[in-house]
Amino acid sequence: MSDFGMANSENLLSIYTDALLRGQTDLQSFLQEHNITFDSTLGRLVRLADYLYTMLPYVKPSPEFVESLYEELVGIEVSDSKDWFSQFQFERQLERQLERFRHLPRPMQLAAGLTITAGFFWIASRVRREGLLSGTNDQDNLEKSA
Amino acid sequence: MSMAYEKIEEADLITAAVAGDKQAFGELYLRYVERIYNYCYYRTGNTQEAEDLTARVFMRALSHIENYDERGVPFSAWLYRIAHNLVANWHRDNNRRKVIPIDDFIVSRNLEEVPEVFTELQEEKEQLMDVIQSLPEERQQLLFLKFVEKLSNAEIGQIMNRTEGAIKSLYHRTLLALQDEMSARGIGPIRNSGISRRQNKK
Numbered sequence: 096m097s098d099f100g101m102a103n104s105e106n107l108l109s110i111y112t113d114a115l116l117r118g119q120t121d122l123q124s125f126l127q128e129h130n131i132t133f134d135s136t137l138g139r140l141v142r143l144a145d146y147l148y149t150m151l152p153y154v155k156p157s158p159e160f161v162e163s164l165y166e167e168l169v170g171i172e173v174s175d176s177k178d179w180f181s182q183f184q185f186e187r188q189l190e191r192q193l194e195r196f197r198h199l200p201r202p203m204q205l206a207a208g209l210t211i212t213a214g215f216f217w218i219a220s221r222v223r224r225e226g227l228l229s230g231t232n233d234q235d236n237l238e239k240s241a
Numbered sequence: 242m243s244m245a246y247e248k249i250e251e252a253d254l255i256t257a258a259v260a261g262d263k264q265a266f267g268e269l270y271l272r273y274v275e276r277i278y279n280y281c282y283y284r285t286g287n288t289q290e291a292e293d294l295t296a297r298v299f300m301r302a303l304s305h306i307e308n309y310d311e312r313g314v315p316f317s318a319w320l321y322r323i324a325h326n327l328v329a330n331w332h333r334d335n336n337r338r339k340v341i342p343i344d345d346f347i348v349s350r351n352l353e354e355v356p357e358v359f360t361e362l363q364e365e366k367e368q369l370m371d372v373i374q375s376l377p378e379e380r381q382q383l384l385f386l387k388f389v390e391k392l393s394n395a396e397i398g399q400i401m402n403r404t405e406g407a408i409k410s411l412y413h414r415t416l417l418a419l420q421d422e423m424s425a426r427g428i429g430p431i432r433n434s435g436i437s438r439r440q441n442k443k
Contacts, residue, residue: 101413104413105409105410105413108412108413108416109409109413112387112412113393116387116388116391136417139430140416140417140420142430143416143420143423143430145430146429146430147384147388148388150365150366151283151384151385151388152389153275153279153389154278154279154282154283154389155275155278156274156275156278156291156292156295160292161271161274164295164296164299165270167296168266168267168299169263169264169266169267170263
C-alpha cells in the first residue's frame with residue numbers, strides 16, 4: 096500500500112465500488128483519472144471489484160414460492176381491514192399534528208394551549224346555555240299546555 | 242395480493258403490522274422478499290435452502306414484529322439481522338457439509354448464451370463461491386450486501402452494527418484476502434496478469 100497509503104486506498108476502492116454499483120464508472124477511466132497503475136495493489140483490488148460485480152448477479156425467487164409464502168403469512172383475510180385502516184390513518188394524522196406541536200417554540204405552545212382550552216370552555220358554556228334554554232322552553236310549553 | 246397497501250409508506254405499514262394487520266405485513270414481505278432470498282441464496286448456494294430460510298426469516302419477523310423498534314434500526318436491517326442469525330444457525334447445523342454447490346446459478350450476461358462459455362463461467366462461479374465461502378462469515382456477509390444487494394457502506398454498517406468507516410476498512414481487507422486466495426487458486430481477473438501478492442512476496 097506504499098503507493099497510496101492505507102486510508103486513501105480504502106477511500107478510492109469504496110468510491111470506485113459505489114460508482115460501479117450505480118453503473119456510473121468504467122475501470123479504465125477510473126484508473127487513469129486517479130493515476131492508478133493496472134498492476135499496483137489498488138489497481139488489482141479495483142479490478143477484483145469489477146470482477147465480483149460481474150460474477151455475483153441478483154437472483155430472483157420463483158413467483159410460485161413468493162406467492163405461496165405470501166398466502167401463508169397473510170393467512171385468512173383480515174375482516175374489516177378497511178375500517179381499521181381509516182381509523183389507523185386518522186390516528187396517524189393526529190400523531191403527526193401532535194409531533195408538529197411538540198416542535199413549536201414554548202411561547203407558541205403556550206398560546207396554542209390557551210387558545211384550545213379557551214375554545215373548549217366556550218363550546219362547553221354554549222352547549223350548557225343552549226341546554227338550559229331548551230330546558231326552560233320545554234317547561235314553558237308544559238305550563239302553557241296545562 | 243392487496244393493491245391498496247402498495248401505495249402506503251413503509252413507516253405506516255410497519256405501524257399497522259405491529260398493530261396486527263397481516264396484510265400490511267404481507268406488503269412489507271413483498272417489498273423485501275427478493276432481497277432476503279438473495280441473501281439466503283448466496284449464503285447457502287442452494288435454491289431450496291434459500292427458500293426454506295427465507296420463509297423462516299419472515300415467519301420469525303411476523304412473530305416478533307411487536308418487538309420491532311422503528312427508532313432502532315431500519316426495517317430492512319432488522320430483517321437482515323434475522324436472516325444473518327438463521328443462516329449462521331444453518332451453517333452450524335450443516336457444519337460437516339462444507340462444500341456448497343451453486344445450483345442453477347441465474348445467468349445474466351450475454352457471454353453466457355454460448356454453451357461452452359456458459360460451462361466455463363459456471364465452473365468459475367462455483368470456484369469463486371468456494372473461495373468466498375472460505376472467508377470469515379462477516380466478510381462473506383459484507384461481500385453479498387455490497388455486490389448482490391448493492392448497499393452503501395452506511396447501510397451495511399446499520400445491518401452489521403458497525404460504523405461506515407469500519408465497513409470501508411473491512412471491505413478493503415476483505416478484497417485483499419479474497420485476491421490472495423483467488424491468486425493462490427489461479428482464478429479471477431488477477432490470474433490473467435500472472436501477478437499475485439503471494440508471488441510478489443516470494
